[in-house]
Amino acid sequence: MMTHEASALRGRPAGPKGGAVRIEGARKVYGTVRALDDVSLEVAPGEFLALLGPSGSGKTTLLMTVAGFEIPDAGRITVDGRDVTAVPPNKRDLGMVFQRYALFPHMTLRDNVGFPLMMRGVPAAERAARADRVLAVVGLEGYGDRLPSQLSGGQQQRVALARAIVYEPPVLLMDEPLSALDKNLREQMRLEIKHLQKRLGVTVIFVTHDQEEALVMADRVAVLDKGQLIQIGAPRELYERPCNAFVAGFLGETNFLPGTVAGTDSGGLATLRVAGGAISGAAVAPLVAGTDALLSVRPEQIRLQAGPAADGALGGRVAEVIYAGASTIYLVDVGTAAPLNVRRASVAEDVLAEGTPVSVSWRAADARVFPGA
Amino acid sequence: MAVIANAGANPKGFSPRLSLVLIAPAMALLVLFFVLPLTGLLDQSVRSPDLSIANYVRALGSDLYMKILLRTVWLSAMVTALALVLGYPVALTMSRVSGRMQLVIAVCVLVPLWTSVLVRSYAWIVLLQRRGIVNDTLLQIGVIDAPLRLLYREGTVMVAMTHVLLPFMILSIYGVLRSIPRDLSMAASNLGAGGFATFRHVIWPLSLPGVYSGVLMVFIIALGFYITPALLGGPETLMMSTLIGQQTTETLDWGLAGALSVILLALTLLLVGLFGRVLRLEGKGI
Numbered sequence: 256m257m258t259h260e261a262s263a264l265r266g267r268p269a270g271p272k273g274g275a276v277r278i279e280g281a282r283k284v285y286g287t288v289r290a291l292d293d294v295s296l297e298v299a300p301g302e303f304l305a306l307l308g309p310s311g312s313g314k315t316t317l318l319m320t321v322a323g324f325e326i327p328d329a330g331r332i333t334v335d336g337r338d339v340t341a342v343p344p345n346k347r348d349l350g351m352v353f354q355r356y357a358l359f360p361h362m363t364l365r366d367n368v369g370f371p372l373m374m375r376g377v378p379a380a381e382r383a384a385r386a387d388r389v390l391a392v393v394g395l396e397g398y399g400d401r402l403p404s405q406l407s408g409g410q411q412q413r414v415a416l417a418r419a420i421v422y423e424p425p426v427l428l429m430d431e432p433l434s435a436l437d438k439n440l441r442e443q444m445r446l447e448i449k450h451l452q453k454r455l456g457v458t459v460i461f462v463t464h465d466q467e468e469a470l471v472m473a474d475r476v477a478v479l480d481k482g483q484l485i486q487i488g489a490p491r492e493l494y495e496r497p498c499n500a501f502v503a504g505f506l507g508e509t510n511f512l513p514g515t516v517a518g519t520d521s522g523g524l525a526t527l528r529v530a531g532g533a534i535s536g537a538a539v540a541p542l543v544a545g546t547d548a549l550l551s552v553r554p555e556q557i558r559l560q561a562g563p564a565a566d567g568a569l570g571g572r573v574a575e576v577i578y579a580g581a582s583t584i585y586l587v588d589v590g591t592a593a594p595l596n597v598r599r600a601s602v603a604e605d606v607l608a609e610g611t612p613v614s615v616s617w618r619a620a621d622a623r624v625f626p627g628a
Numbered sequence: 629m630a631v632i633a634n635a636g637a638n639p640k641g642f643s644p645r646l647s648l649v650l651i652a653p654a655m656a657l658l659v660l661f662f663v664l665p666l667t668g669l670l671d672q673s674v675r676s677p678d679l680s681i682a683n684y685v686r687a688l689g690s691d692l693y694m695k696i697l698l699r700t701v702w703l704s705a706m707v708t709a710l711a712l713v714l715g716y717p718v719a720l721t722m723s724r725v726s727g728r729m730q731l732v733i734a735v736c737v738l739v740p741l742w743t744s745v746l747v748r749s750y751a752w753i754v755l756l757q758r759r760g761i762v763n764d765t766l767l768q769i770g771v772i773d774a775p776l777r778l779l780y781r782e783g784t785v786m787v788a789m790t791h792v793l794l795p796f797m798i799l800s801i802y803g804v805l806r807s808i809p810r811d812l813s814m815a816a817s818n819l820g821a822g823g824f825a826t827f828r829h830v831i832w833p834l835s836l837p838g839v840y841s842g843v844l845m846v847f848i849i850a851l852g853f854y855i856t857p858a859l860l861g862g863p864e865t866l867m868m869s870t871l872i873g874q875q876t877t878e879t880l881d882w883g884l885a886g887a888l889s890v891i892l893l894a895l896t897l898l899l900v901g902l903f904g905r906v907l908r909l910e911g912k913g914i
Contacts, residue, residue, distance in 0.1 A: 324814055344817040357815035361833050370829070374820035418819065 273301035273458030274335045274425025276321060281330035283316055283482075290316040291327065292482035298426075303452055303459045305473035307466060309505070313482040315430060318462045322428050323347050334426060345374075350419035350427040350457070354434060356411045358403040364390060364414050365399035371422040389417045392451070409440045416448070420455060427452070429461045433468065445472050466506045470494065478502050498539060500625045503551040510557070510595050512550045516542045516624075525624040531569045531590040536622030552622040554598035559585060560614045561607060568616035571595065573607050589615055666893075673886030683887035693871070693888065697895070700868040703786060704850035708797075710790045711846050712839065715797035719838075720831075722798070723805035741795040749859045752788045753779065756860075780862030788856050793849055797842040804838025805831070840907050844900065851896050868892045 276298040283291040290313050298304045306314040319325040321332055323344035332340050339347050358367050368386035369377075377385070387399050393413040403411055412432060419427055432448075433441045449472050452459050463469050469476045470490040477487040478501075486498045497503035500511065512534060514527030525538040527550055536550045564570030571589035583601045586594040595615060599605075607613060642650065673683050687693050722733045740748060755761050756778035763775040778784060808831065816826040854869040861867065868888065875885035 322818060324817075344814070345820050345822050347818075348820070349818065351815070351818040353811045353815055355809065355811060357809065357811040359812060359815075359830055359834075370816070370821075371819035373829075374825060422820075 272423075272425065272456045273299075275300050275333075276426055276458060276460065277331075277333045278317070278321070279331045279333075281317065281320055281327045281332065283313075283320065283325060283327050289313075289482040291320070291330075294330075294479070294482070294484045296477055296484060296487055298458055298460060300425075300458055301456045303449065303461065303472060303474045305469035305476045306460065306462045306479060307464070307469040307476050307505070308479035309464060311481070312479040314462045314464075314479050316482075317479070318428055318430055318460060321426075321460060322349060322351055348422075348424055350422070350424035352412075352415045352419050352427070352429045352432045354431045356403075356415040356432075356435075358411055358414055358418070360403055363400050363402060364395065364406075364417075367403065367414060368418045368421050371418065375422060385421060386417075389421045390414070392420075393417045408436050409444065412436065412444060416451070420451075420457065424457070426458045426460065429459060431462055431464065433463075434465070441468075448472065470506070476506075478505065480505075495621075496539075497551070497623060500549055500551060500627075503623060503625075507553065508596060508598075509551045509553050512552070512591060512595075514548060514550060516544050516546050516548050518544055524619045527624065529569075529591065531571070532564070533567070534569065534622070535567075535619035536624040537620055538624045540626050542624065542626055547627060549625045549627065550622055551625065552617050554584070554596045555582075556617050556621040557595065557597045558616050559587065559597055559599065559607060560616075561611055562614055563612060565614045565616065568614045571613050571615045573609050573611045573613055576607070576609055587613060587615055666889075669886040669889050671886075672882045673884075673890055676883035676886070683883040684891075686884060687887045687891060696866050696871050697868055697891065699866075700851060700892075701895070703782065703789070703865075703867065704847050704853075706786055707789045707793060707850045708843055708847040710786065711794050711797040712843060714790065715794050715842065716801055716839070719798045719801035719805055722802050723808075737795050737798050740791070741799075745792055745855050746859075748792055749788060749856045752784070752791075752856075752860055756784060779860060780865065782861075782865045785857050785861045785865045785867075788860050789850060789853055792853075792856055793846045796845050796849065800842035800845060801835060801838040804835050804841075808834050840903070844903055848896055848900065851899075852892065 278297070279295050281291045281294045282289075288311075292313070294313070294317060296304075306317055308314045316325055320327050323339065323342060323346075327340065330340070331338060334347070334349070359370065362370070365383055365386045368389055369382040372382045372385060373379075383399070387396075390396060390398055393416055395410060395413055395417070398406075398410075403414065406414065412435075415432070429448075433444055436444060445468060448459075461469075461472060470493075473490060475488060476490055476493050478485045478493065480501055486493060486502050488496075493502060494506050497506065503509050504511070512527070512529055514529040514534065517526040517528045517533060519525045519538055519542055523538055524535050525542050525548065526533050526535045527548055529550075534550055536552065542548055559573075560568075569589045571587040573585055574588045574594050575586040577584040577586070578601065581601060582598050583606075585597040585599065585607060587597055588594045597615075674681060676683070718733065718737065722730060722737070725733070753760070757763070758775045758777075758779075760778070762778060763772075766772045767775065812830055812834070813826050816830045821829065852869050853867065854873060857865060857867045858870045858873065861870065869892075872885050872888050872892070875881045875888065
């Protein structure tokens, strides 16, 4: 729906013009709660960074400190090298899209989008022209005279986006902007926002609690928990090589198998003893033989084969088969507390019936072993 | 496409019969104690002493009565303006602070509201009378040699009426201010607006419904205010309701009292209607 007029917005050739954001040792304490606990990260110009975490993880607080609505107790925030830690929000020149859009209900869309321009002393006629142009960019051409209450949620979202980019801020902050939309629209808007961001070259910091959203949209994802930055990296890196059990469990689905360390080899692979035999995975940290450890393996990485346990595999029995369209989920009882969750493509000639004895295995490099239980 | 609120059908609406049952007690009370006496008054105004409009001719033809009517409107307007100027900042502060501070302000606003108007008016007498607290203090510190005449002046009535009516203004503005989402001010700030610009372009226009209802309420109550002007005012601050009171209790001229009441009521309705019209025109933009 968004037209390809993004460069018209700037009146000069498109290209990366985003700002660089640097957060150094940000701390924020509310009473006894550490909302931000020594968080440091850098966002490159033109990068799309997602801040991902459960509620109370500090992701919104971090965004608010960048926006200027929260002042960190300690630490420093710079945008393109300029220290903005103590600069009030209205002097930071950053764009922001709020969770509930925060459109001014008494102003037309043109006035809403023109508001930041009015604050910057742009004359009325130019304001209206630029607002109309940006409304066209987000697919709302000719809507300038309407009021926000006359729009659907998705359209309000687009207006909020238009208002945040009309003054060409170097950085766009987004606070769960898609959470109020229904599923289909949300998935459509993900790609639209991402495409618009690429065209404008603006740096985006995007807060979400939806791991799929983070994986789909972001260049890099920062996972936060209890005010701490746990891991930051490209979506694939985080999904395939989570640094601890929290990240493994929060991003996508996974199976956790607790066991005792039997040994490690020189290639970084560890073997765990579990109830049904021995299993292997890549160790994320040095492991001591005889201590407790936790192995994580993704449902789609597990191979199932009818018959008794093969060498180096676990023996199990199909407990339940759940057909989910493109894929089928097999719950396999391998003698652990919870059955293993295995996801396989739904192929007609390859169906394992409930009760079938199966051999369960995976490539050791596809599983991760974390110290502790 | 555009989703426009469906004004007609209300899925949560009560059936006509249930609605009638629910409003019946209040209606009965209003009819019994408001509509019937009012009808009686109207009846008196054209039949006492005999069937004519003489009472209206007397009321409208009298310079004194018209002067009192004008004074009532003017004083009410001044009280309303004063209440708005004093009340808006309080309401704004109340909507911004939280916790203990908010409680303190709320108590300061509500306690006067819960106190009888009579008590509050007598309190002003205690303060302002010839040997009252204000005069005593001024005499003691030597600012004045003789007690000032503070009571029975127009300014005194105005201040005391504002004091009595201020909570109505504050509460109706506060109610609207509190309902303005916090993220609108945040958005304005993020878009480059300083504190004053945010107020002028976002908070003030969105608070206008509360301002209008506060102004309307205070103005209408002020028009018919009786106790405070009667206690604190003198002959030169006579207001309509006090005048009407005199006709019914002292001169026992029920016909004139009825005519004056009807004139005051008509004027009130006229002003409310005008105000509603302005409001509807303003409301088109919201």
